[in-house]
Amino acid sequence: MYLPDQFKECDVATIRELVDDFPLAVLVAQGGDGLIANHIPVIFESDSTVIGHVAGGNDLHRAIVDSAEVILIFKGEDAYISPNWYPSKPRHHRHVPTWNYQIVHIHGRISFHHDERRKRAIVGRLTKLFEDRTNGQEAWRMADAPGDYMTEQLANIVGFSVEIDRIVGKSKLSQNRDIEDAQNVCEELDLRGHKAMPRRMKDIFGD
């Protein structure tokens, strides 16, 4: 992606948090018949691997081979930024609209998993993360479902892991603006209910 130096996101914790908070990635690959793109929930399994699964009916696992290159694209919050939000505007009017956003691209090589044990482990990791977050003490567990039903469900999916080659993060958060303009953009985003962007902007620009 286009990535001027000032927008490079190099903070590992910020990148991990964005993937964690916005896990529905676009998995993009080049198939024999053209580009393939699917939205799929994806989480880190380790520092070097992310995991997920697709429906058995999804041709992805037939259209690309093991070790094919893929990009996983994660997007955090995004917002239109109006020139009206810059306190310096009335002084010189030298502003145009822009868009702020936080993006992570994970580049790597995919492997598909068909054995039940590996698929069960992948589904277990995803479930634990999302259920703990959604329901806390009331978290649903795989063991809540009948064994035959879970076996059937697992037979209907294909697991995958992506060995990470590189991660590219972009936080386009008004770093190219004067501090008072950037701080006011942060305020405006806060007022409009954004959370992740203002949090990172406060790290960068202060309150």
Next chain:
Amino acid sequence: MYLPDQFKECDVATIRELVDDFPLAVLVAQGGDGLIANHIPVIFESDSTVIGHVAGGNDLHRAIVDSAEVILIFKGEDAYISPNWYPSKPRHHRHVPTWNYQIVHIHGRISFHHDERRKRAIVGRLTKLFEDRTNGQEAWRMADAPGDYMTEQLANIVGFSVEIDRIVGKSKLSQNRDIEDAQNVCEELDLRGHKAMPRRMKDIFGD
């Protein structure tokens, strides 16, 4: 993308609304050196064309040629769906987690625009849409900025249009669930602040 019949979004108004409400698309193309993906605000210019612009520094307009095939991927709201949200769960426990989301893929052929008049028209359309929405009567207008500054800004961007070959919409909104389960998922999403998904779900399932 993987698109079972029950999740096909065929309602043209819903597709237009999703692009309109979530305009920051991922533009994906196959370059000579691999996949290229950039997030870019994109809007409809007509039923058959969408438009946007990139920074002149963005290699996209050098890495792919005019009429290259691209996909523009738009994502509306998305949410993890817990099995706990299905009223039928205590009766048979035959449920697993899933993810709901609304996605639009626009497939087409890109043209880049370097002449100032066309770029000014593209920027004008984008600005009008987003400023009217953000600031109403107080909308910023290109004429608010000094002429020399706007000319300089326009020189620094490259416009593009995509002639649309086909549009694919996916609304994965619990259509594969019993009506009482789907309606309660809708309630849970509503409670959690989702707007676009519950609105479409109410169209499908009723209140």
